[in-house]
Amino acid sequence: MIGRAALVLALAGAALVPVAVRDYYATLMLPFFGYGIALLGLNLLFGYAGLLSFGHALFVAVGAYTAATLSSGFGLLHFELILLASALVALLAAIPVGLLCVRYVRIYFGMLTLAFGMLFYSFLYKFYNLTGGDEGIRMLRPKLLGAAFGNLDKVGFLTGPYYYYSLALLVVATAVMWRIVRSPFGLCLRAIRENPEKAECVGVSVRRYRLYAFLIAAVFGAVGGTLLAVPTGLADPLLAYWTHSGNLVFMLLLGGFANFFGPILGAFVFIFLQDQVMSLTQYWRFVFGAILALLVIFFPRGLMGFVGGRVGTGA
Amino acid sequence: MALLEAHAIRKLHGSVIALDGVSLAIREGEFVSVIGPNGAGKTTLVNVLTGLVPPTSGTVKFKGRDIAGIGPVRLARLGMARSFQLVNVFAGLTVAETLAVPVLSRLGRGGRVLAALARDAEVHAEVAEVAALFGLTDALGRPARTLPHGDRKLLDVASAVALHPEIILLDEPTSGVGTRDKTAIMEVLVGAARRIGIKAIIQVEHDMDIVFGYSGRIIALHEGRVLADSTPDGILADAQVVAAVVGKRVSDAHR
Numbered sequence: 001m002i003g004r005a006a007l008v009l010a011l012a013g014a015a016l017v018p019v020a021v022r023d024y025y026a027t028l029m030l031p032f033f034g035y036g037i038a039l040l041g042l043n044l045l046f047g048y049a050g051l052l053s054f055g056h057a058l059f060v061a062v063g064a065y066t067a068a069t070l071s072s073g074f075g076l077l078h079f080e081l082i083l084l085a086s087a088l089v090a091l092l093a094a095i096p097v098g099l100l101c102v103r104y105v106r107i108y109f110g111m112l113t114l115a116f117g118m119l120f121y122s123f124l125y126k127f128y129n130l131t132g133g134d135e136g137i138r139m140l141r142p143k144l145l146g147a148a149f150g151n152l153d154k155v156g157f158l159t160g161p162y163y164y165y166s167l168a169l170l171v172v173a174t175a176v177m178w179r180i181v182r183s184p185f186g187l188c189l190r191a192i193r194e195n196p197e198k199a200e201c202v203g204v205s206v207r208r209y210r211l212y213a214f215l216i217a218a219v220f221g222a223v224g225g226t227l228l229a230v231p232t233g234l235a236d237p238l239l240a241y242w243t244h245s246g247n248l249v250f251m252l253l254l255g256g257f258a259n260f261f262g263p264i265l266g267a268f269v270f271i272f273l274q275d276q277v278m279s280l281t282q283y284w285r286f287v288f289g290a291i292l293a294l295l296v297i298f299f300p301r302g303l304m305g306f307v308g309g310r311v312g313t314g315a
Numbered sequence: 316m317a318l319l320e321a322h323a324i325r326k327l328h329g330s331v332i333a334l335d336g337v338s339l340a341i342r343e344g345e346f347v348s349v350i351g352p353n354g355a356g357k358t359t360l361v362n363v364l365t366g367l368v369p370p371t372s373g374t375v376k377f378k379g380r381d382i383a384g385i386g387p388v389r390l391a392r393l394g395m396a397r398s399f400q401l402v403n404v405f406a407g408l409t410v411a412e413t414l415a416v417p418v419l420s421r422l423g424r425g426g427r428v429l430a431a432l433a434r435d436a437e438v439h440a441e442v443a444e445v446a447a448l449f450g451l452t453d454a455l456g457r458p459a460r461t462l463p464h465g466d467r468k469l470l471d472v473a474s475a476v477a478l479h480p481e482i483i484l485l486d487e488p489t490s491g492v493g494t495r496d497k498t499a500i501m502e503v504l505v506g507a508a509r510r511i512g513i514k515a516i517i518q519v520e521h522d523m524d525i526v527f528g529y530s531g532r533i534i535a536l537h538e539g540r541v542l543a544d545s546t547p548d549g550i551l552a553d554a555q556v557v558a559a560v561v562g563k564r565v566s567d568a569h570r
Contacts, residue, residue: 176429184415184432187408188425191416194405201365201403202474203391203420212428 018159026159032271033166034227037173039263041220047257049213050193054110055117059218061240063225068137068235079142090222098214124237136236139229256302324373333359335539343514348526351536357519365397366390396480400487402467406460414442417477448507449473485518
């Protein structure tokens with residue numbers, strides 16, 4: 001009951017941001033929406049299947065680059081089609097990567113995902129003719145539900161229609177993931193996380209289900225990446241860089257991977273904390289490193305450990 | 316035709332011979348115990364029979380089909396289940412969730428990504444049925460890790476039984492359980508197996524009261540070889556087996 005009330009309040013608060021606070025803070029919410037979706041997928045892998053990816057930024061970058069290529073390279077501006085294409089490209093990329101990665105667990109899985117992420121980063125950085133190299137590819141303003149909103153300037157578009165579109169997408173993605181983790185598949189994933197050997201003995205195909213989780217996480221990552229590309233107007237190689245994957249893991253730990261809403265809270269706090277700390281000191285990475293160390297040592301269940309216990313994971 | 320048949324199984328762990336030419340056949344309706352001192356190869360035999368490890372040589376057939384090394388997932392689908400020597404449960408899952416996993420697996424619904432598990436009445440009914448058979452109804456909402464050892468042992472077996480297998484292999488189903496509780500566990504287990512319609516049970520067991528109290532046939536292993544394969548009376552009549560495997564005092568108690 002309290003959880004539902006908190007959820008409604010959070011949604012109402014998010015809906016009021018563009019009218020209640022400065023545009024600056026409304027634009028800060030946009031990466032939160034994108035990261036929130038990407039982290040829902042990452043947490044299906046880690047919180048539910050027990051596989052920690054250190055290369056999830058690969059799929060965020062796949063989403064952003066697909067969107068940017070389609071918009072500025074092919075003139076496709078319908079955002080719904082762009083999202084669909086990003087999800088499909090991520091799915092296609094995730095099949096071979098996932099088939100290789102889910103053969104391994106723990107640190108080996110993490111290192112392998114990191115390696116694929118860095119391979120993609122190198123590809124983006126070096127294949128200038130295809131990817132624009134370090135300059136990346138421009139992302140043009142998309143049409144939302146067929147509407148171009150040509151009467152709005154960039155800030156007006158981002159803090160108006162695009163804001164609510166992104167918020168709606170986060171809500172839909174959350175609802176879909178909520179359904180996934182409460183499905184028979186979600187239960188089997190948790191069984192695999194708890195005891196893969198036992199899961200196999202009761203007929204659960206561990207590798208296949210891990211692959212499914214990997215593919216779903218990739219699609220969520222790409223959708224999140226597509227959302228990220230619009231406010232910056234750019235898809236650049238740093239999206240695939242290992243530090244970006246590290247940030248995703250940080251957000252997950254910050255919010256708490258043992259709670260369904262932990263990753264979303266983690267994304268929110270990370271974005272705003274980063275903004276505040278960066279405005280105070282140039283040594284913001286030092287501050288974030290200290291926060292991460294304190295989190296792991298003293299609050300392994302993240303911020304949601306304070307407020308929501310283990311709600312949602314069933315764990 | 317034998318339900319499960321192993322022929323000339325040999326299993327090497329490096330240079331150590333764990334199984335050396337083991338052959339056996341399990342038919343419908345049988346309750347077979349595998350006994351032997353530590354290191355005789357009992358658990359290795361169960362692991363080979365259940366596809367967890369492939370034999371170095373030899374064949375294992377289940378319902379006439381070669382199953383050597385095909386893996387536990389396909390074996391579970393074919394109708395073979397097992398429990399483990401050490402308690403092997405999903406510690407963070409509740410009893411109901413633990414039992415739902417094999418039920419989903421048997422019904423082929425584990426891969427349903429968007430279906431609402433909470434609304435699957437058939438799964439819940441089956442979970443309730445298996446929990447009732449094992450006396451776990453009151454514990455359905457409890458995480459497995461919070462159960463007493465005996466109940467966790469039962470849950471381990473219950474999750475195997477929930478697969479509705481044709482044959483079940485139990486690796487020391489009463490290990491770590493107090494002497495008084497052992498018989499209670501065996502009664503629950505055998506009763507549940509009968510109700511579910513399991514055709515044959517193979518157990519690895521050290522407790523000779525349990526072995527001689529429930530088995531129709533006993534296979535004695537020694538140093539990776541079958542020393543004897545006979546009825547309980549036949550085993551007790553074999554002085555070599557009594558000396559090597561059963562133990563004198565135990566044999567006197569069961570004569």
